[in-house]
Amino acid sequence: MPDSIPPRSCTSHTMITRTRHFFHYYANPGRFYHISTRIQPYVTYSALFFTFIGLGWGLFFSPPDWQQGDTVRIMYIHVPTAILASAGYAALALCGLSTLVWQHPLANLAAMEIAPVGACATALCLITGSLRGKPMWGTYWVWDARLTSVLILFFLYLGHISLIRAFEDKQRGYQAAAILALAGVIDLPIIKFSVDWWNTLHQPDSITLTRAPTISRSMLWPLILSMLGFSLGFCALVFARLRAAILEVRIRALLFPSHRRSNIV
Secondary structure: OOOOOOOHHHHHHHHHHHHHHHHHHHOOHHHHHHHHHHHHHHHHHHHHHHHHHHHHHHHHHOOOEOOOEHHHHHHHHHHHHHHHHHHHHHHHHHHHHHHHHHOOHHHHHHHHHHHHHHHHHHHHHHHHHHHHHHHHHOOOOOOOHHHHHHHHHHHHHHHHHHHOOOOOOHHHHHHHHHHHHHHHHHHHHHHHHHHHHOOOOOOOOOOOOOOOOOOOHHHHHHHHHHHHHHHHHHHHHHHHHHHHHHHHHHHHHHHOHHHOOOOOO
């Protein structure tokens, strides 16, 4: 082998080292605070723009469904919140993994601030789903596989919020909540594939990565814009809460120097 070509093992080790350095660099709370301060206005205004366009288009200008009528318009809120409910918990689990493996202080703070936003998204998903279920199924609630699994997800969020604040020693609370977040990940594939595994009232997913969408373009585009707007809004809320949490930690470190942790700020 020519000397100019590095061994594959060395290349892999270099890639891992660079990835680890990148992760540690941006996981610093102070550095994250400065970066998020710069991008916060762009994320917030983009969220407002896409949400306004998507909901305005979907609620007032998209055509009614031939079966569901105007009730279908609830999906422009229901579908984005349903996606964010699962995506938010997946982010919570990643934060939990970072807490248990690398003890990153930013992961601890992120988990604390993601959970309330994810719980609100899950609650909004359940409420809009119930409002849509009444005219479609004749009832606000049934113990459907997907409804039940999403309700369990909501309780997992509430459990995480309570557990992370239940200990006097914050580090113990972070670790206990991280274990709960990782254990609850099993609920995510159940939510996703419940309509395939069981006979449920829910229809199969209209948008997937493996086949073309089953809804018309006149409904698809406002739904995509709503999903984009809600996703950016989720990020904007988490950024704002996380920046406030970092400032709170810094203020506590100034007020109580004996309790300061050098790796927090």
